[in-house]
Amino acid sequence: MHACPVPAAALLCPVVLLLALLPSPATAAAALNTSNPCAPALCGGINITFPFWLAGKHPPECGYKAYQVTCDKGNLTLKNSYWTYQLLDIFYQNSSFRADLSGGLCDSQNFVNASSDLGLSPFKISPKNQELFFLYDCELRGRPRSWTLVNCPSPDDSSVYALLGKNYTPGGTGMPPMNCNVSTIPVLGYEGATGADYQRLLKGGSLLEYTDDEPCKDCTDTGGRCRVNVSDDAFACYCNDGDDGWFIC
Secondary structure (H helix, E strand, C coil): CCCCCCCHHHHHHHHHHHHHHCCCHHHHHHHHHHHCCCCCEEECCEEECCCCEECCCCCHHHCCHHHEEEEECCEEEECCCCCCCEEEEEEHHHCEEEEECCCCCCCHHHHHHHHHHHCCCCCEECCCCEEEEEEECCCCCCCCCCCEEECCCCCCCCCEEEEEEEECCCCCCCCCCCCCEEEEEEECCCCCCCHHHHHHHHHHCEEEECCCCHHHHHHHHCCCEEEEECCCCEEEEECCCCCEECCCC
């Protein structure tokens, strides 16, 4: 008995059909993003993941309300802060981030309100910062050598001086003499820095700390995903079986 010849094209049909049924790389990537709407995002080279979440990219359950950030031309800012604070870096391993709290080199009003605004947020100023003082309306016969003249006008056009103090302490226990009006901003100092380095110090930003979210680690260690209950802004652990755990799966 002779085998019936089969055209080569007919042999190719099942292969072509199989390839047509396989998802393309683009389709597979889209499906992956759909299954994980809280996947990390990037802005200006900064990784954004829980407890932070990116407006327009992540749904609200991806992070706490105070941790919502926006990305504009590579600039990352806190969305729900009274002032527009730019985030310069995030250090997830030790629950801290570096931010520009100055609001502009010559805006002394922002300097005054930076710490008071943060008092209403879950963020706190790290004691690793130093206090950078801006002094104006001073009643002095002579300027101390440690004070640097700043190229900024004061509210009444008098001279403004910069002075780098000691480590930051809540309440400003290291305040300079009270014969001046004083604006203060925390900065990350470095060895040998003085008030004369105020521009570089401001550019380096301030180190802020946030609450170490231990429940998130417990959740991920048991195979869950860290989320937030939008109704009360409380932590939730999403489990792969579809159930919502409390802190673990």
